[in-house]
Amino acid sequence: MSENHGKARHRRRSTALVAGVPLTLVAAGTLAYGTVFGVFGEDARPRAAAAAPAWAAETADGFASVNALGQNGTYGGRDGKTVTVRTLADLEKYATAAEPYVIVVAATIDMNPVGKEIKVASDKTIVGSGTSGQIVGGGFFLGSGVHNVIIRNLTIRDSYQGTWNDKDHDFDAIQMDGAHHVWIDHNDLRHMADGLIDSRKDTTYVTVSWNKLSQNNKTFGIGWTTNTTADLTIHHNWFRETEQRNPSTDNVAHAHLYNNFLEDVSGTDITSSYGNYARGNTKMVLENSYFQGLKNPVTKDATAALVQRGNVFSGTSGRNESGGTAFDPKTYYSYTLDKAADVPALLKSGAGPRSSLGTTATTDTGTKAAAATTLTVAKDGSGQYTTVQKAVDAVPVGNTARVVISVAPGTYREVVKIPSNKPHVTVQGSGGSRKDTTIVYGNAAGTQKPDGSGTYGTPGSATVSVQSDDSQVRNLTVTNDFDEAANQSLSGHQAVALLTQADRIVLDGVIVNGDQDTLELETAAKDKPGRVYIANSYVTGNVDFIFGRATVVVDKSVITLKKRWNGTSAGYVTAPSTPGNRKGILINRSTVNGDVSAGSFFLGRNWHPGGDTTVDPQTTVRNSTLSAAVKSTPWSDMGGFSWKDDRFAEYRNTGAGSGSANADRPQLTDAQAADQEVADWLGGWTPGA
Incomplete structure (x- = not known):
């Protein structure tokens, strides 16, 4: 990328640091090889129940585990076939079927029309595949008599139409009217037009556990019946930024609430009006829960019984009530x-x-999924191929199973390109260290192509180009060793070591070496997503050396600053060109250091390619250690555009190069930081192997 600065065009000022919603990611210290996206093709196909994984046989705890109404606990569709779905048509087909099914949702499914609620039949497990299962703009409905249903591990979100208490858009995430034996577990429910969970009309024997409920008004309502028959267990749920009904329980025979976390963050658009509420003839036991910042954290009607034990209240105000005799869970x-x-x-x-x-x-046949194909590369001829590119060329076009290209220790001086029509490719060094295997070349943007057709340009200079989705680079070094000092007369010193132009890319345990424009992170096209997860790695460079329009997480890694060709210390770590509606570059739990002068490097500058006014560059650096090399004013303008009109911020960094908040060094609030975590960047994708 050029260092030249051009004249800025008129551009609307962007005032928000981020627009996003929080998720929680479980990050494994070591990523295993495999995939979380299922083994079926685009069409859902069933497989034998005998081969079901362990989670498909898990059963509910709490009241959903109680034998009653002719149902022995809650186990969902474990006795039926397992199908993987990626479309609304397939999800509705299997969820409404008469026979039992375990339904694995392995994609983001948009409800059409918005607000649609699929009418789930009995004996179903509906579960997200890893964190990739999302239902957008609608949810599920369990009618009278429906029973033995598990809704698990899904993100259900975004049917909100812009008005709280909007009776014209009564869209719920999960609504139950007269159902029984239901387990709602480990879901992310947020930003719906009405309830996240509505349990009505004598719905009973329900357990709601380990869910995150957020950004909603009428969050969780129970009862709304003159009968006092319902039994519910609500435990280990995180209610965050929810205004009311957290939950509200009306005429509930036995409501057992324990180990829940109710959090109202100050300074946000949503303010709680109350927390847990026992109404009518409800009997509630409320144990060992944590209330943070809520108004009226616990309320009860005069007719209700509410027993509290062991709860913690921090920064709460208003009503906090108990009284009467309830029950022993x-x-x-x-x-x-x-x-x-x-x-x-x-x-x-x-x-x-x-x-x-x-x-x-x-x-679908009940046999084990096809093992990853391994192709071996060794310079000495002991492998199947002597170059990495020859192994890539051998990968079938349109392959659906992972192909691991195992590269023996050695230095491979070649250009490697994984084309877009060969997904699921892993290039992996087989040595004991990432230093043992090196792929290196020395093209620059201004280098003439051998065929005389012009210069390579910045992307074309890459030593390794990854253009296929779901591909990975592991346990090796990728270097661009272009010699700037020896090529001062050349126009175009950008020299990319590693280029990505695809979605769901993992770079794990790698070293990426270069000077200017070391690591270019793009998408296949401006309107296409491009998520990249970089972990346990080293990236070296000096000018704009982590850059592009992709959505990038640099996690648990070391960013090493290098002096320039003439021995001077000056540069920029990041140069995002993020589209306005996307996430940019997140540097998380990492270290920025190097043998350069103190106060000589910016953390980033805002790249508007060609003066593009539609981009909204973003870099967030959080929970990282910054050496003294980082400037006290760590962000810089580029091309005539002010970085203050784009999205640059820090959060809880440490080290000599860190600093406190001021006009030239914006810091995220705790509330903003909660929406700028790794999972928010990855958007429902869990990096697998």
């Missing part, structure tokens, strides 16, 4: 309480979809 089922003080940390890390749930390990 252990009469109905066994359970173990966590300490209330541990609940916030426990739920921040554990609520919501899990990468370990909903992943499929077998094919």
